[in-house]
Amino acid sequence: MPETAAGVTVITIPPPTANGPPHVGHLSGPYLASDIAARAAKARGEKVLVVAGVDVGQNFIATMAEVQGVDVDGMITKYRAEILDAFERGRIHYDAFVEPQEPAYVRAMAGMARDMVESGSVPMRAVTLHACTDCGRTLHHSYVAGSCPQCGNAASGGSCERCGGFTSAETLIDPVCDRCGGAPLPFLATVPVLRLEDYREYLTGLWLRAELPSRVRDLIAHYVSAGLPEVPLAYPTNWGIEGVGPLAGMRIDVYAEVGLAWLYGVAKALGSEAGSLDACVQAWGSVKDLWQFHGIDNAFYFAIFWPALFAAAGLDRAPLRGLVVNEFYTLEGKKFSTSRNHAIWAHEFLATEDPAVVRLYLAWGRPDRCSTDFTHVSFEAFRERVSPLLAGAGGAGPLPASLLAAERQRGERALGLVGFDPALAARSLLAVLAAGETNPGPVLAALTGAEVA
Numbered sequence: 001m002p003e004t005a006a007g008v009t010v011i012t013i014p015p016p017t018a019n020g021p022p023h024v025g026h027l028s029g030p031y032l033a034s035d036i037a038a039r040a041a042k043a044r045g046e047k048v049l050v051v052a053g054v055d056v057g058q059n060f061i062a063t064m065a066e067v068q069g070v071d072v073d074g075m076i077t078k079y080r081a082e083i084l085d086a087f088e089r090g091r092i093h094y095d096a097f098v099e100p101q102e103p104a105y106v107r108a109m110a111g112m113a114r115d116m117v118e119s120g121s122v123p124m125r126a127v128t129l130h131a132c133t134d135c136g137r138t139l140h141h142s143y144v145a146g147s148c149p150q151c152g153n154a155a156s157g158g159s160c161e162r163c164g165g166f167t168s169a170e171t172l173i174d175p176v177c178d179r180c181g182g183a184p185l186p187f188l189a190t191v192p193v194l195r196l197e198d199y200r201e202y203l204t205g206l207w208l209r210a211e212l213p214s215r216v217r218d219l220i221a222h223y224v225s226a227g228l229p230e231v232p233l234a235y236p237t238n239w240g241i242e243g244v245g246p247l248a249g250m251r252i253d254v255y256a257e258v259g260l261a262w263l264y265g266v267a268k269a270l271g272s273e274a275g276s277l278d279a280c281v282q283a284w285g286s287v288k289d290l291w292q293f294h295g296i297d298n299a300f301y302f303a304i305f306w307p308a309l310f311a312a313a314g315l316d317r318a319p320l321r322g323l324v325v326n327e328f329y330t331l332e333g334k335k336f337s338t339s340r341n342h343a344i345w346a347h348e349f350l351a352t353e354d355p356a357v358v359r360l361y362l363a364w365g366r367p368d369r370c371s372t373d374f375t376h377v378s379f380e381a382f383r384e385r386v387s388p389l390l391a392g393a394g395g396a397g398p399l400p401a402s403l404l405a406a407e408r409q410r411g412e413r414a415l416g417l418v419g420f421d422p423a424l425a426a427r428s429l430l431a432v433l434a435a436g437e438t439n440p441g442p443v444l445a446a447l448t449g450a451e452v453a
Helices: 024-043 059-068 072-089 103-119 196-209 214-226 254-269 277-286 296-313 346-352 355-364 376-390 401-414 422-434 442-448
Strands: 008-012 048-053 096-098 124-132 144-147 154-156 173-177 184-195 230-232 287-295 320-326 329-331 372-374
Touching: 008 024, 008 254, 024 048, 024 287, 024 320, 024 329, 024 346, 024 355, 024 372, 048 254, 059 072, 072 346, 096 254, 103 184, 103 254, 103 277, 103 296, 124 230, 173 184, 184 196, 184 296, 196 214, 196 230, 196 296, 214 296, 214 320, 254 277, 254 296, 277 287, 277 296, 287 296, 296 320, 346 355, 355 376, 372 376, 376 401, 401 422, 401 442, 422 442
Parallel strands: 008 048, 008 287, 048 096, 287 320, 329 372
Antiparallel strands: 124 184, 144 154, 144 173, 184 230
8 A cells, every 4th residue: 555545535526427417506516515625625735535436327327318219328428428528627626537337347346245245244135125017127216206205305216305315115105117107016035235223333423423514414313213224235127237146136236336436446546456345445444534525315325324335344444524515506496407408517518618717606606505596697797797806807896786685695594503604694794795785684783793773
């Protein structure tokens, strides 16, 4: 192991799924934030390893190819290129990139999953799964739809976008096949299962030490009370890496694959052969801290599932130091939607706009503690104000009305009990006052304690 690897801080960029190009909503969340954090840490002289990749294991990819009537391999190639184009144009840098289609990677994923089963850390168990009565698909991830058992939001298998909780055909309310609408038919299957309750003590210690936002802690509290679920690590299905040994005839679950991919990618970047589970775990002994960036919709996996998977893999010290989580970013008040073409594709937008301005705008409007909204009027006003500043032209004059309202609202939200952030409120207040606003609202009185007429 290289001496320079000792005490490294790992920052992970979540792998975008190659079922579509990234839009500016994606950039506003973990992708831009992880890059900004890594740049700042490196500027402080810290040893940082940024790991990126692309996800081709989600069956959402197979679903998208089927919907579009295109060759799935060609579609993956196209969207992978657009993802990397958006990263390059957006100045999102990384130190290591995990290539999920390399033969060595595929062998490593299959071998690591096999090793966990054969070591006994992940037992094979007979569990009840569901298949579609009409098309026969095993109902998981994009193949199943229903309502979240925790918050009632419409959800696919995997996780709930609204609350970040775990969802599956076994837990969803009124599940149906999301490909043909068929009813679910239960069947018994013997599959590898990660029993999260077995790692309750390990996870509790991690949760006490890690920097976690309140929404994530709320989700953890729910599972601590209701019980930690059991999660299959492979399914009898038609998409994903083929299992070997005791997993022959199954495909490795994409969430298990992503976690193992981080073990593999970091180990390889640190100089390990990374050919086996033991080699990857040994290489992680050089990792001091792990910081992960993600959206609220994947909170269950980042806060609960992947730490437990790392423990099952053999990491006796929980490396997670903190999670940086974003809420949803909307476009003109509505959710970004590929099917309705309600989106601004990142690679196209960055090809016509100054990436410095785009990065600043998305950082300024980041959906950190609450959802925020991209509007064309707001971006154009921001660009007009900020471009001269970046060019060294000095002050840009009064704050435009389209930005003033957003700054006032941001300052007021920053003083809520959840996510209390007086520094952000002060920043917003100063911007409002600098614009000549005579009625800055309740933030002035709250911060200064002064009576406001």
